[in-house]
Amino acid sequence: MKTLKYILSLAILSIVYSTAFAQKQTPPEGGTPRDFQLPEKKLNKLPNGLSSTLVQYGAIPKVNINIIIKTGNIHEGPKEVWLGDFTGNLMREGTTTMGFKTISRKVASMGGSVNVTTGLNQMTISGSVLSEFAPDLIKILADVVINPAFPAKEVDRLKNDLKRNLTVQMSSPQNQATDKFRSLIYKDHPYGRVYPTEEMLNSYTLEMSKGFYEKNFGAKRTVVYAVGKFNEEAVNKAIEEAFGKWKEGPEVNYPVANPVTTNEVAMIDRPNAPQTTVLMGLPTLDPSKPDYLSLQVTNSLLGGSFGSRITSNIREDKGYTYSPFSTINTGVKVAIWYEQADVTTEHTGASLNEISKEIKRLQTEAPSKEELQGIQNYEAGIFVLQNSTPGGIINQLNFLDLHGLSDSYLTDRVKNIYAVTPEKIQQMAKDYFKYEDMTLVLVGDKKQLTKQIKAHQDARKVK
Amino acid sequence: MPAFLLAVALVACTGNEKTNETSFKVPVDYYKLDNGLRVVLSEDHTSPTVVVAVYYNIGFRIEPKDRTGFAHLFEHMMFQGSENLPKGEFDKLTQRNGGINNGSTRFDFTNYFEVMPAHMLEPILWAEADRMKGLFINQDALTNQQGVVKNEVKVNVLNQPYGGFPWLDMPQYANENWFNAHNFYGDLADLDSAKLEDVDSFFKTYYSPNNAVVSVVGDFSSEDAKKFIQQYFGAIPKVELPVKPDISEPVQDKEKRFTKEDLLANKPAIAVAYKMPDRNTSEYFAMGLIDQLMVQGGDSKLYQKLVQEKGYTGGVNGGINYLGNMYNYNGPMIWMADLIYDANVSPDSILNEVDKAVAELNNVTQEDLDMALVKIRSSLYDDIGGFFGVGRADLLSCFALFDDDPSRINTLEEEFKKVTPDVIKKTVKEYLRSTNRTILIVDPKAVNP
Numbered sequence: 010m011k012t013l014k015y016i017l018s019l020a021i022l023s024i025v026y027s028t029a030f031a032q033k034q035t036p037p038e039g040g041t042p043r044d045f046q047l048p049e050k051k052l053n054k055l056p057n058g059l060s061s062t063l064v065q066y067g068a069i070p071k072v073n074i075n076i077i078i079k080t081g082n083i084h085e086g087p088k089e090v091w092l093g094d095f096t097g098n099l100m101r102e103g104t105t106t107m108g109f110k111t112i113s114r115k116v117a118s119m120g121g122s123v124n125v126t127t128g129l130n131q132m133t134i135s136g137s138v139l140s141e142f143a144p145d146l147i148k149i150l151a152d153v154v155i156n157p158a159f160p161a162k163e164v165d166r167l168k169n170d171l172k173r174n175l176t177v178q179m180s181s182p183q184n185q186a187t188d189k190f191r192s193l194i195y196k197d198h199p200y201g202r203v204y205p206t207e208e209m210l211n212s213y214t215l216e217m218s219k220g221f222y223e224k225n226f227g228a229k230r231t232v233v234y235a236v237g238k239f240n241e242e243a244v245n246k247a248i249e250e251a252f253g254k255w256k257e258g259p260e261v262n263y264p265v266a267n268p269v270t271t272n273e274v275a276m277i278d279r280p281n282a283p284q285t286t287v288l289m290g291l292p293t294l295d296p297s298k299p300d301y302l303s304l305q306v307t308n309s310l311l312g313g314s315f316g317s318r319i320t321s322n323i324r325e326d327k328g329y330t331y332s333p334f335s336t337i338n339t340g341v342k343v344a345i346w347y348e349q350a351d352v353t354t355e356h357t358g359a360s361l362n363e364i365s366k367e368i369k370r371l372q373t374e375a376p377s378k379e380e381l382q383g384i385q386n387y388e389a390g391i392f393v394l395q396n397s398t399p400g401g402i403i404n405q406l407n408f409l410d411l412h413g414l415s416d417s418y419l420t421d422r423v424k425n426i427y428a429v430t431p432e433k434i435q436q437m438a439k440d441y442f443k444y445e446d447m448t449l450v451l452v453g454d455k456k457q458l459t460k461q462i463k464a465h466q467d468a469r470k471v472k
Numbered sequence: 473m474p475a476f477l478l479a480v481a482l483v484a485c486t487g488n489e490k491t492n493e494t495s496f497k498v499p500v501d502y503y504k505l506d507n508g509l510r511v512v513l514s515e516d517h518t519s520p521t522v523v524v525a526v527y528y529n530i531g532f533r534i535e536p537k538d539r540t541g542f543a544h545l546f547e548h549m550m551f552q553g554s555e556n557l558p559k560g561e562f563d564k565l566t567q568r569n570g571g572i573n574n575g576s577t578r579f580d581f582t583n584y585f586e587v588m589p590a591h592m593l594e595p596i597l598w599a600e601a602d603r604m605k606g607l608f609i610n611q612d613a614l615t616n617q618q619g620v621v622k623n624e625v626k627v628n629v630l631n632q633p634y635g636g637f638p639w640l641d642m643p644q645y646a647n648e649n650w651f652n653a654h655n656f657y658g659d660l661a662d663l664d665s666a667k668l669e670d671v672d673s674f675f676k677t678y679y680s681p682n683n684a685v686v687s688v689v690g691d692f693s694s695e696d697a698k699k700f701i702q703q704y705f706g707a708i709p710k711v712e713l714p715v716k717p718d719i720s721e722p723v724q725d726k727e728k729r730f731t732k733e734d735l736l737a738n739k740p741a742i743a744v745a746y747k748m749p750d751r752n753t754s755e756y757f758a759m760g761l762i763d764q765l766m767v768q769g770g771d772s773k774l775y776q777k778l779v780q781e782k783g784y785t786g787g788v789n790g791g792i793n794y795l796g797n798m799y800n801y802n803g804p805m806i807w808m809a810d811l812i813y814d815a816n817v818s819p820d821s822i823l824n825e826v827d828k829a830v831a832e833l834n835n836v837t838q839e840d841l842d843m844a845l846v847k848i849r850s851s852l853y854d855d856i857g858g859f860f861g862v863g864r865a866d867l868l869s870c871f872a873l874f875d876d877d878p879s880r881i882n883t884l885e886e887e888f889k890k891v892t893p894d895v896i897k898k899t900v901k902e903y904l905r906s907t908n909r910t911i912l913i914v915d916p917k918a919v920n921p
Contacts, residue, residue, distance in 0.1 A: 103746070137850075139853075174786055331624035
């Protein structure tokens with residue numbers, strides 16, 4: 010092997026020499042960074058409480074229209090998991106004047122389709138069409154939101170689709186891990202109930218979904234976003250005409266969760282699995298807290314970016330895994346941080362050991378200014394990209410709206426990213442990344458895991 | 473506000489050929505260096521970011537026969553450092569200056585791209601030229617990436633229900649020629665047996681300027697880009713490229729049907745694949761419209777029949793080239809649809825609905841085609857505007873590599889417009905015949921929890 014290496018490096022040297030770059034080169038400097046300004050947004054509010062946000066963006070003649078309603082799985086009862094999804098799927102089936110097929114054809118001839126998604130906190134009815142059809146799409150989406158037909162003949166089919174979907178989703182190890190992890194941390198709050206039982210799905214009726222709709226939909230909970238290229242006057246007029254007479258409906262009302270810090274270890278057996286799905290983490294700061302941005306920068310340095318310490322260690326150094334990542338998962342006034350990785354079964358214990366080492370190293374020693382500045386540059390660059398597509402712009406503005414943040418969250422973000430110091434990162438690591446407090450879920454071959462869990466138990470003892 | 477003003481200016485200077493409100497022309501500046509390197513520049517000043525994409529004309533179809541998965545493993549090695557930039561430094565140069573980078577291996581190309589703040593154009597072009605010149609190939613990096621890639625195969629295929637279905641499986645069942653029909657992700661044993669000399673030889677054979685295109689899209693001046701590209705890529709020597717092997721597929725004359733057991737899945741699934749007409753023929757463009765009519769969106773025939781009318785499934789996937797789109801490949805291809813269903817439904821009742829949908833295509837009207845055309849135009853705009861400019865760079869690079877003509881990006885719509893109901897009928901007869909298809913059924917064998 011040694012000989013081989015020698016020959017190869019000679020070969021490379023000869024290439025380098027022949028192209029007249031005899032000495033080791035360093036990259037040229039970049040130019041002067043250019044200014045980035047957030048695109049201008051135009052806000053409006055109708056007398057019934059419905060808000061709209063319009064942003065002209067880009068050169069491509071398309072527009073994204075999202076109607077976002079502040080309800081979702083969070084408003085489901087303990088025996089109603091996915092009732093929100095069932096309701097959304099029924100709404101998609103048509104309005105009192107147009108069936109699914111008619112709507113689909115109309116929107117297809119605008120170059121788009123109608124999407125209905127049910128999230129934890131929000132339901133989104135959306136489409137993306139050629140610019141000139143912006144007002145027409147708004148009218149159709151409004152009809153779906155305001156006048157759903159709730160056709161009885163589609164109930165059984167849609168319930169069956171949800172049951173099939175449940176079975177398929179529960180066969181993925183990542184979903185099994187998420188389900189367990191959230192139930193351990195969020196307990197009885199809807200955030201802790203990711204999947205229903207088949208019995209629950211069987212119990213859902215047309216009346217239950219109508220009830221969910223009546224209780225949770227209305228103008229006060231709704232924001233309409235239009236981002237892309239479009240005629241502003243026509244879009245404003247369409248929003249007023251389509252939504253102006255809608256019922257005010259209920260006020261925004263989110264039951265706030267109380268996530269628990271528990272260093273429980275849960276194992277889900279997946280006999281002979283070649284990998285273990287590792288999910289570990291704990292409750293953390295939510296976006297309304299002053300230190301949230303410092304938390305994001307710390308996450309990015311520790312595990313949240315490709316160049317982060319955990320990823321460099323268990324992927325680029327050890328080769329234990331392909332796609333490890335850490336993230337801050339936010340809810341309303343709550344958040345959890347976790348690291349997730351699918352690691353080779355025999356390296357499960359070693360991976361946990363390396364993760365704990367990286368956390369403890371950051372708690373013991375502040376990062377160098379250079380390392381931190383790299384992460385700050387990365388976060389600033391990602392922020393520009395997050396605001397450089399119509400979909401991304403909607404995400405950013407919706408994030409502000411959901412979490413009740415002021416514009417300065419976005420406008421001062423780059424400045425604030427660069428204000429974070431190495432000492433602050435170390436302090437954040439000490440305060441919010443306590444390995445010994447983390448909930449750990451492992452989905453994998455149990456007989457292999459029980460042998461390796463000692464690494465985790467040992468790591469937990471070192472505070 | 474500046475972004476908006478710039479956007480208006482761009483349309484004003486490029487969109488003057490047609491009066492149609494939704495027309496949009498992509499600026500294309502195409503030329504070659506003396507060493508054969510193709511260069512495509514396309515300015516777009518919407519956001520202060522720039523995309524640099526380098527596409528090599530080598531995909532996973534053509535990899536050594538006893539080294540399945542090697543083209544992809546090699547892609548990983550391109551991130552493992554050069555003499556000038558040791559391992560990890562390329563990632564630092566991009567990410568720690570506010571950008572992102574990635575690469576991927578497809579049927580007919582391997583690509584590397586960066587999305588950067590605009591002022592980083594010069595150092596990134598330098599770094600791409602640097603790794604085109606040579607890699608620091610060493611056993612530690614290879615061993616590490618063998619581990620990473622094996623984990624990638626495990627997380628995406630071996631430990632996943634429906635892992636590899638149908639995107640990785642179907643080409644292996646539908647095709648006859650090894651180049652199209654082998655496991656592109658690689659057998660773990662083949663990945664393990666990769667050697668340093670394989671890496672070296674693959675690099676020397678295929679990674680040369682005359683087998684590559686550099687595309688730059690975004691907020692830059694063409695004058696600067698041309699200067700940097702000449703400066704950093706101009707001296708890299710061209711090499712003699714090997715003769716391309718015969719990757720053609722024989723004409724299929726019999727329906728093929730296979731069943732694959734899946735120990736992790738608990739619902740059956742089915743995929744139906746038809747061999748595509750040759751790229752850029754009128755039948756090929758007809759297939760683009762047929763794809764829209766058959767399987768794209770809630771209005772499509774298969775969605776209407778299989779989801780809405782029969783309730784066999786909650787959704788149907790489908791398209792031309794599951795590892796990209798109908799534009800970014802250069803060889804035999806399949807059009808495919810797939811879905812997950814319940815055990816009480818027979819595969820033949822699903823195929824019966826597919827057959828009915830195909831038969832209906834013979835009655836397609838000009839109005840139907842007009843709607844399919846709007847859908848195509850809209851999705852083409854998504855490609856051109858999407859992913860911060862990477863989608864545009866992808867089309868430009870592929871049209872430069874495969875057709876020597878990146879400006880095709882602006883004439884695609886014209887090609888689709890030429891398709892008449894008669895061309896659709898002819899295409900259905902020749903290509904959507906049951907004897908031209910392969911059916912793959914997933915037999916779920918998971919022990920239910």
